Amino acid sequence: MARRGRSIRLRLTSWYAVALTVVLVGYATAVYFFLRQDLSRDLDRQVHDDYEAAEANVEVAPDGEIRWRASLEETEGAGDDRWIEVRARDGGLIHRRSPSRGSRAPDLPEAGLDRVGAQSLDLAPGVRVRLYQGEHRVGDQVVVVRAARSEVGMRGQLSRLWLVLALTLPLGVGLASIDGYLIAWRALEPLARMVRQARGITAEHLHERLPVDHPDDELGQLGAAFNEVFARLERSFDQLRRFTADASHELRTPLTALRAVGEVGLRDDAGAEALREVIGSMLEEVDRLTRLVDALLQLARAEGGRITLALEPIALRQLAQEAAAQVGVLAEERGQSIRIEGSDGVVRADAVVLRQAIVNLLHNAIKYAPAGSAISLIAETRGESAELCVTDVGPGIPPDEQERVFERFYRGDPARGVGGFGLGLAMARWAVQAHGGTILLESEPGVGSTFRIRLPLSAAAA
Numbered sequence: 001m002a003r004r005g006r007s008i009r010l011r012l013t014s015w016y017a018v019a020l021t022v023v024l025v026g027y028a029t030a031v032y033f034f035l036r037q038d039l040s041r042d043l044d045r046q047v048h049d050d051y052e053a054a055e056a057n058v059e060v061a062p063d064g065e066i067r068w069r070a071s072l073e074e075t076e077g078a079g080d081d082r083w084i085e086v087r088a089r090d091g092g093l094i095h096r097r098s099p100s101r102g103s104r105a106p107d108l109p110e111a112g113l114d115r116v117g118a119q120s121l122d123l124a125p126g127v128r129v130r131l132y133q134g135e136h137r138v139g140d141q142v143v144v145v146r147a148a149r150s151e152v153g154m155r156g157q158l159s160r161l162w163l164v165l166a167l168t169l170p171l172g173v174g175l176a177s178i179d180g181y182l183i184a185w186r187a188l189e190p191l192a193r194m195v196r197q198a199r200g201i202t203a204e205h206l207h208e209r210l211p212v213d214h215p216d217d218e219l220g221q222l223g224a225a226f227n228e229v230f231a232r233l234e235r236s237f238d239q240l241r242r243f244t245a246d247a248s249h250e251l252r253t254p255l256t257a258l259r260a261v262g263e264v265g266l267r268d269d270a271g272a273e274a275l276r277e278v279i280g281s282m283l284e285e286v287d288r289l290t291r292l293v294d295a296l297l298q299l300a301r302a303e304g305g306r307i308t309l310a311l312e313p314i315a316l317r318q319l320a321q322e323a324a325a326q327v328g329v330l331a332e333e334r335g336q337s338i339r340i341e342g343s344d345g346v347v348r349a350d351a352v353v354l355r356q357a358i359v360n361l362l363h364n365a366i367k368y369a370p371a372g373s374a375i376s377l378i379a380e381t382r383g384e385s386a387e388l389c390v391t392d393v394g395p396g397i398p399p400d401e402q403e404r405v406f407e408r409f410y411r412g413d414p415a416r417g418v419g420g421f422g423l424g425l426a427m428a429r430w431a432v433q434a435h436g437g438t439i440l441l442e443s444e445p446g447v448g449s450t451f452r453i454r455l456p457l458s459a460a461a462a
Contacts, residue, residue, distance in 0.1 A: 009184040016180040021173050028165045035161060039154040040130075044118055047132045050147035054084050058094070060139040068095035083108055083129060083148035094143060099150070113144050120151065128155075190219050198226070206234035254285040261285070309350040309434060313458050316386045317344045317379035319351060323358035324377060327366060335372040338362070342379035345386030348458045349435050357431035360424035361390040361451045368394035368449075381457065385437075388453045396445040405441065 061067045068086060085108050086094040098105045106123040108131065118132045133146040194210045201208050209230060212223040261281045317340065324338045331338055358377075365375045369392040378389045397405060406429045428451075432439040437455035 009181060009188055012184040013177055013181040016184075017173055017177040020176050020180075021169075024169050024172065028169060032158065032161060032165070036154075036158055039157060043130050043149060043151065043154055044132070047118065047130050047147050047149050050082055050084060050149065051132045051134065051145060054086065054145045054147055055136045058086055058136060058138050058143060058145065060141070066094050066138055066141060066143055081150040081153070083131075083146070085146040087113060087144045087146070089135075089142050089144065108146055108148060121148070128152075187219075190214075190223070194219075194223055194226070201230060203237060206230060206237055251289070254288045257285045258282055309353060311348045311350060313346050314349050314351050314354070315344040315346055316388050316455070317342055319349075319355055320358055320377045320379055320388055323355050323362055326355075326359050327362045330363065330366050331375065334366060334369075336366060336369060337374045338377060339374055340377045340379075342377075342388075343381060345379060345381040346458050347386050347435070347455045349455065353431045354435060357428040357453070358388065358390070360428045361453075364424055364451075365390055365392035365394065365449075368392060370394065382454075384457055385454050386457050387455075389450055390453075391448060391450040393448040396447055396449055397441065397443040398445055402441050402443055406439075 057069045059067060059069045066086075066088065081099055082097070083099065083105075084095070084097040086096075087110075088094060091110060091113060096107065098107055106127055108123070108129075109121065113133070116134045118130065120128060121131050122128050128151045129148040130151055131146060131148040133144060135142050136145045137143075190211070190213055197208070197210050209227045210223045212220050212227070214220045215224055261278050320340055324340060328338065362375065362377075369375055373393050376389070376391045378387075378391070380387050406425045429439050432453050432455070435455055437453060440452040440454070441449065442452065443449035
């Protein structure tokens with residue numbers, strides 16, 4: 001995990017460096033081209049000014065010849081990077097001024113006198129100029145005026161710019177990459193602390209949680225999500241421990257009884273009738289074991305998704321009547337009555353599975369309600385849902401136990417002497433949730449309890 005954390009930091013730094021390089025290269029390229037365009041426009045303007053100045057210095061001599069009016073001093077003041085040339089239409093040279101740089105500078109080419117406008121020319125290796133030429137009428141004659149300036153200055157500025165960019169860009173990217181790595185390290189440090197803390201969370205330390213410094217950012221949300229997972233794991237482990245302890249207790253009781261009855265049958269010199277009673281007691285305990293194992297297997301298959309529901313439209317009130325008839329004998333033994341009220345809300349359900357859930361709720365109510373009391377079953381429709389309420393007037397369930405009554409094998413202390421395995425409500429909850437519904441408990445100690453099943457109406461009924 002530590003290596004992965006470092007690799008994430010390196011990948012983030014690499015992505016940052018690549019993105020920054022692309023941005024800086026694009027910026028440098030744009031700066032270069034904008035500066036080149038500005039320098040080129042400025043050079044064109046200077047060359048055009050020289051051209052206009054040259055036009056102003058061409059005149060007609062008294063003898064009718066075209067001559068250059070500027071004096072020698074004025075011509076020399078033109079500078080060392082300028083070419084000025086005036087030619088007749090037939091190509092005859094009237095005036096020429098070339099820069100002097102310690103050696104003779106190349107002259108402008110005689111070809112191309114018919115062109116008008118600006119252009120760039122290579123006069124010699126390493127000598128490139130910007131030329132502007134055009135025709136100028138002097139009196140009744142036409143001459144060709146040419147002005148040029150060297151591009152050495154412009155190209156020198158561009159070369160220096162490229163040199164600066166080439167030196168500073170890698171340095172800037174390197175420094176920015178180091179900063180990016182440090183920023184990534186600091187940003188991912190909470191994740192590294194989560195990793196170190198998570199390594200210490202074992203089955204014996206599920207109560208510990210990951211540190212969450214900033215719950216609103218992405219890493220904080222990740223830590224909170226993992227903490228929720230650890231909380232669910234802790235609850236699951238607690239349920240598994242309780243399940244193991246309760247299952248061991250439930251299995252030990254009939255096994256102990258079987259062993260005791262068997263030992264008594266073997267020790268006493270009893271007759272056939274006594275042995276028959278011993279065998280009968282042993283069969284009762286075997287039946288109890290069988291029912292417990294069957295209930296566990298059914299719940300395991302249900303929660304494992306290995307039970308396929310055969311859905312069909314069913315009237316919830318009719319299903320309640322069938323469930324009440326199934327447990328009617330148990331209620332009569334305690335002198336209890338089951339009242340069924342309400343309307344027929346139609347739901348799509350597996351009749352066998354949902355009926356068994358209602359039977360479990362009724363069986364629970366019969367066990368806890370006092371003898372001679374009434375148990376009510378009320379079916380009604382609420383919006384797009386059908387509801388079935390099973391209400392008794394038993395001792396009720398304390399608030400701190402109401403969330404746990406649907407757990408496997410859970411039975412409050414007052415319920416220990418009532419019997420059962422503590423699996424009925426767990427099966428009922430699974431059955432209701434498998435049909436897309438919810439089961440709620442409303443209970444007040446000393447008043448009674450109401451289990452409320454809420455299921456979506458079938459499409460036709462809705």
